Amino acid sequence: MHLNTIALLLAGCLLLAGCNAPSVAPATAEPSARQPEEPAVEPTASEPEPPLPKGPVLTPEQVWDKLLAMIDAIGQREDLNQQHIEQAIGLTLHQPPGEPHAKRAHGDTTAGWGYLFSLSQFTEEDIRMSFLPYHPDADGQGNSPTCTWRTEELRAALRERGFDEQDMTVQGALYFNWQYVRGPMVVGVRYYFNEQRFDFSNTCVHHVRVSFVIPEFYRGAE
Numbered sequence: 001m002h003l004n005t006i007a008l009l010l011a012g013c014l015l016l017a018g019c020n021a022p023s024v025a026p027a028t029a030e031p032s033a034r035q036p037e038e039p040a041v042e043p044t045a046s047e048p049e050p051p052l053p054k055g056p057v058l059t060p061e062q063v064w065d066k067l068l069a070m071i072d073a074i075g076q077r078e079d080l081n082q083q084h085i086e087q088a089i090g091l092t093l094h095q096p097p098g099e100p101h102a103k104r105a106h107g108d109t110t111a112g113w114g115y116l117f118s119l120s121q122f123t124e125e126d127i128r129m130s131f132l133p134y135h136p137d138a139d140g141q142g143n144s145p146t147c148t149w150r151t152e153e154l155r156a157a158l159r160e161r162g163f164d165e166q167d168m169t170v171q172g173a174l175y176f177n178w179q180y181v182r183g184p185m186v187v188g189v190r191y192y193f194n195e196q197r198f199d200f201s202n203t204c205v206h207h208v209r210v211s212f213v214i215p216e217f218y219r220g221a222e
Contacts, residue, residue, distance in 0.1 A: 055091050055107035055115075063115045064149055066090065067131050067208060068157060070117070071187065077212045080127040085119055093119055112136065113146055131208040143193045147204040151178070151191040154205050158187060176203070184213040 058066075066089040073079060073088035082093050082103050093103035106116040116132045135144040155178060159165060163180035168188075180187040190207035193199060 052094055052096050052104060052106065053092075055105050057108050057110060058115065059110050060148065063109060063133075066117070067154075070129060070131065071158075071161070071208075071210060074129060074185065074210050077125075077127060077184075080119065080121075080129055080210075080212075082119060085117075085129060089117055091117060093117070111146065113144075113148065127211070129210045133206070138192075141192075141197075142206060143197060144204075145195065147194045149205050151189070151203040151205055154189055154208070158189070163187060171198070176206075186211050186213060 069088045069090075070085065073084060079085075086093055089105070091105035091107075093105050096102055096104055101121055103119045104116060106114060108114050113136070114134045116130075116134065118130045118132065119128075120130070121127045133148045135142075135146050137146055138144040155165065158180045161182070163182045166179045166181070168177040168179045176191050178189045178191070180189065188207075188209045188211075189205065191203040192206040194202050194204045196202065
């Protein structure tokens, strides 16, 4: 019976793994250098991105001047770069969250509509500079009782600058555009109806895009 008791005690001691282990007093414990450090907290995709900074509130006339300055500053593809455009329009372009191909400047006007200047580069050759106003009172087709500027004013300004004009309107497809070409430079002007739909004598500037024909296509057209 005595031997069996000793055997049971030894087995229990081994299971607890504590019989032969040296005791370490708390005062002599090593600093916890071996403990893993807390990982740095990285932002996650679910965290909100910082909003795009807003530009100054401008009058429609000031935005008009910046739009024409943008067009005048662009004469070749190489002019479609951030520094050159910022100097021309007097606004800082910022990269929108999650859109590495774009640089934008946006803000409000004293007339109640907003402005957006956008420089986009999708490939080495495909670079575009756009202007797009946005109207709080626009309908689903983009028409609005609020007018940016009369389409004819921009058409006349582009003709004065030596652009050839072509009407690209396709009514059935609701595609209301004029196109202006000067060499490889192309300016597309989309318009909307101001007071009555399909009243082509009463339209306003909706979207302006400046781009260049891809060189190999342009050479093939000559």
